[in-house]
Amino acid sequence: MTRLGSLIEELDVEVGENAGLDTSVTGFAIDNRKVAPGTVFGAFQGLRVNGEDYIPDAVKAGAVAIVARPEAKVEGAVHIAHPNPRRLFALLAARYFAPFPDVTVAVTGTNGKTSTVELTRQLWRMMGHKSASIGTLGVTTSVDQVSTGLTTPDIVTFLSNMSGLKREGITHAAFEASSHGLAQYRTEGLPVVAGAFTNLSRDHLDYHGDMDSYFDAKMRLFDEVVARGGAAVVWADDPWSDKVVERATKRGLRLLSVGVKGQALRLANRTPTQLGQTLEIEADGEFYKVNLPLIGAYQAANALTAAGLVVATGGDVAKVLELLGRVQPVRGRLERAVISKAGAPVYVDYAHTPDGLRAAIEALRPHTKGRLVALFGAGGDRDAGKRPLMGKVATELADHVIVTDDNPRSEDPSAIRAAVMAGAPGAEEIGGRRAAIAAAIAQAGADDIVLLAGKGHEQGQIIGDRVLPFDDVTVARECAG
Numbered sequence: 001m002t003r004l005g006s007l008i009e010e011l012d013v014e015v016g017e018n019a020g021l022d023t024s025v026t027g028f029a030i031d032n033r034k035v036a037p038g039t040v041f042g043a044f045q046g047l048r049v050n051g052e053d054y055i056p057d058a059v060k061a062g063a064v065a066i067v068a069r070p071e072a073k074v075e076g077a078v079h080i081a082h083p084n085p086r087r088l089f090a091l092l093a094a095r096y097f098a099p100f101p102d103v104t105v106a107v108t109g110t111n112g113k114t115s116t117v118e119l120t121r122q123l124w125r126m127m128g129h130k131s132a133s134i135g136t137l138g139v140t141t142s143v144d145q146v147s148t149g150l151t152t153p154d155i156v157t158f159l160s161n162m163s164g165l166k167r168e169g170i171t172h173a174a175f176e177a178s179s180h181g182l183a184q185y186r187t188e189g190l191p192v193v194a195g196a197f198t199n200l201s202r203d204h205l206d207y208h209g210d211m212d213s214y215f216d217a218k219m220r221l222f223d224e225v226v227a228r229g230g231a232a233v234v235w236a237d238d239p240w241s242d243k244v245v246e247r248a249t250k251r252g253l254r255l256l257s258v259g260v261k262g263q264a265l266r267l268a269n270r271t272p273t274q275l276g277q278t279l280e281i282e283a284d285g286e287f288y289k290v291n292l293p294l295i296g297a298y299q300a301a302n303a304l305t306a307a308g309l310v311v312a313t314g315g316d317v318a319k320v321l322e323l324l325g326r327v328q329p330v331r332g333r334l335e336r337a338v339i340s341k342a343g344a345p346v347y348v349d350y351a352h353t354p355d356g357l358r359a360a361i362e363a364l365r366p367h368t369k370g371r372l373v374a375l376f377g378a379g380g381d382r383d384a385g386k387r388p389l390m391g392k393v394a395t396e397l398a399d400h401v402i403v404t405d406d407n408p409r410s411e412d413p414s415a416i417r418a419a420v421m422a423g424a425p426g427a428e429e430i431g432g433r434r435a436a437i438a439a440a441i442a443q444a445g446a447d448d449i450v451l452l453a454g455k456g457h458e459q460g461q462i463i464g465d466r467v468l469p470f471d472d473v474t475v476a477r478e479c480a481g
C-alpha cells in the first residue's frame with residue numbers, strides 16, 4: 001500500500017492544509033475517464049482542452065489528489081500544486097511505479113529512433129541481457145510485441161509498462177523519446193543512464209513552430225532527462241550534431257560520438273554489398289570489420305548509434321561490433337516485401353519526412369540496376385510544410401514518382417496530394433493507396449526496384465476517425481501475385 005504522504009516526501013510542493021496525506025493511492029491517471037477511487041489525477045493544460053476543467057469529474061470518480069498548477073481550483077481532494085504539473089506528476093508516478101529495469105536508455109532524433117532502440121534491444125539480448133524496447137512498434141521483448149498507439153505513450157502507460165517489464169525480469173530497456181513526448185514530459189521520472197541523438201531535420205513544425213524550438217524540445221533529453229553522470233551517444237555527421245555535443249558536454253555527460261566524424265566509434269569506410277554492407281570501424285585505435293546484414297547508409301548510422309548505447313552501458317567494444325554482424329532487420333524499415341512477377345524487388349519503408357525519403361531512396365540506389373520507382377503520400381493533421389519538400393526530394397532522386405495517400409486523418413486526401421504534387425514536377429498522382437501500389441508494381445521491370453514509403457509497419461489507413469486495415473507488405477504481395 002502506498003500512502004500519498006510517502007510519494008511527496010522531500011519534494012518541493014505545496015499541499016493544502018488538512019491534506020489527507022495518510023490516504024492510500026491506488027493508481028495514476030491523466031484522463032478523468034480513467035480515474036478510479038484512490039487515483040492521483042494530473043490536470044494539464046493541453047492543446048485541445050484544459051485538463052483542469054475535468055478536476056470536478058475526477059474528484060467525483062474518487063481521485064484522492066490532483067496535481068495541477070497553483071491557480072487551478074481543487075475541491076474535495078488534495079491539491080498538489082506546482083507551476084510545472086506535468087513534470088511533478090511524472091516524478092510522483094515514477095515513485096509509485098518503481099522499480100524499473102536497471103539500465104534504461106533513450107533515443108531522440110527526427111528519424112532512426114525506432115531502428116536504434118530495436119537494434120539496441122537486439123544487441124543487449126545477444127549479450128545475454130533480458131532486454132526490451134518501447135516506441136513506435138510498441139513494447140517489444142524477445143517473446144512479445146504489444147502496440148501502444150503512440151511513439152512515446154502517455155506518462156502513466158510508459159511508467160506502468162516499464163514497471164511491468166521489470167516484473168517480467170527485464171534488466172535493460174531502450175525507449176524512443178519523441179519531441180512531443182519530451183515537450184509533454186511523457187517519459188520522465190525513472191533514471192535514464194544514457195541518451196542518444198540520431199539526427200534532426202524538418203518534421204512536426206505544426207507543433208513546434210520552428211526548427212530551433214523543435215531542437216530545444218529534443219535537447220530536454222540531455223538537459224534534464226538523462227541522469228546526472230550519464231552518457232550521451234551522438235551521431236556526429238548531422239548538421240545539428242555539434243550543437244548537441246555542446247549541450248551534452250555543458251551538462252557534464254560522458255560523450256560517445258559515432259559516425260564518420262565520430263570519436264568513440266569512427267566509421268572509416270562503408271561498402272554496400274548485395275544483402276547488406278561492410279563497415280570498417282575504428283575504436284580506441286583498433287580497426288574492426290563488420291558485415292552488417294542490413295542495407296542503407298541510414299541503417300548503418302542507426303546500428304552504430306545502437307552500438308554506442310550498448311558500449312556506453314558497459315558493453316565490450318569488440319564484442320558489440322562482432323554482434324552487429326548478427327542483427328535482424330527492423331520491421332517496415334527497408335523491408336523487402338516481395339519480388340514482382342517481372343522480377344522487381346518491392347521494398348517497404350517508413351520514410352515520412354523529406355530527409356527520411358532521401359535516406360530511403362539513397363539506400364536503395366546502389367541496389368538498382370534499372371529504374372527506381374518511389375511511391376509515397378503525406379499524413380493528414382501533421383506538418384503541412386513538409387509535403388512539397390517530400391515531393392521535391394523524391395522527384396530529384398527517384399526515376400519515377402507516384403504520389404498517393406498516407407493516413408489522411410481528418411483532411412481531404414486530394415488536397416494533401418495536391419500539396420505534395422506542387423513540389424513534384426513530373427510525378428504521377430494516383431489516389432487510393434492500393435491502386436497506386438498496384439500501378440507501381442505493374443510498371444516495374446526486372447532490373448527496376450520499387451519503394452513504398454511512409455507506412456512501414458503500420459497496419460491501418462486512418463481515414464477520418466476510422467482505421468481501415470491496411471498493410472503495405474500484404475498489399476504489395478497481393479499486387480505482385
Ligand SMILES: CC(=O)N[C@H]1[C@@H](OP(=O)(O)OP(=O)(O)OC[C@H]2O[C@@H](n3ccc(=O)[nH]c3=O)[C@H](O)[C@@H]2O)O[C@H](CO)[C@@H](O)[C@@H]1O[C@H](C)C(=O)N[C@@H](C)C(=O)N[C@H](CCC(=O)O)C(=O)O
Binds near residue numbers: 030048154179181184
Ligand atoms: C499534439 C499531441 O501530442 N497531443 C497529445 C497530448 O495532448 P494534449 O496534452 O495537448 O492534450 P489535450 O487533448 O488537449 O488534453 C489535455 C489534458 O486533458 C485530459 N483530458 C482530455 C479530455 C477528457 O475528456 N478528459 C481529460 O482528462 C487529457 O488527458 C490531457 O492530459 O496528450 C494526449 C494524452 O496523452 C495525447 O493523446 C495527444 O496525442 C495525440 C492523440 C497525437 O496525435 N499525438 C501525436 C502527434 C504524437 O504525440 N506523436 C508523437 C511523435 C511521433 C514521432 O516521433 O514522429 C509520438 O510520440 O507518438
Ligand SMILES: Nc1ncnc2c1ncn2[C@@H]1O[C@H](COP(=O)(O)OP(=O)(O)OP(=O)(O)O)[C@@H](O)[C@H]1O
Binds near residue numbers: 116198334349355359
Ligand atoms: N539515421 C537516419 N537518417 C536518415 N533517415 C533515417 C534514419 N533512420 C531512419 N531513417 C528514415 O526514417 C524512417 C523511419 O525510421 P525509424 O522508424 O527508425 O525512425 P523514427 O525516428 O522512429 O520515426 P518516428 O518519428 O515515426 O517514430 C526510415 O524508414 C528511414 O526512411
Ligand SMILES: N[C@H](CCC[C@H](N)C(=O)O)C(=O)O
Binds near residue numbers: 379
Ligand atoms: N510518428 C509520425 C509517424 C508518421 C507516419 C505517417 N504514416 C503518417 O501518418 O504521417 C507521426 O505521427 O507524425
Ligand SMILES: [Mg+2]
Binds near residue numbers: 113114136151176
Ligand atoms: Mg519511431
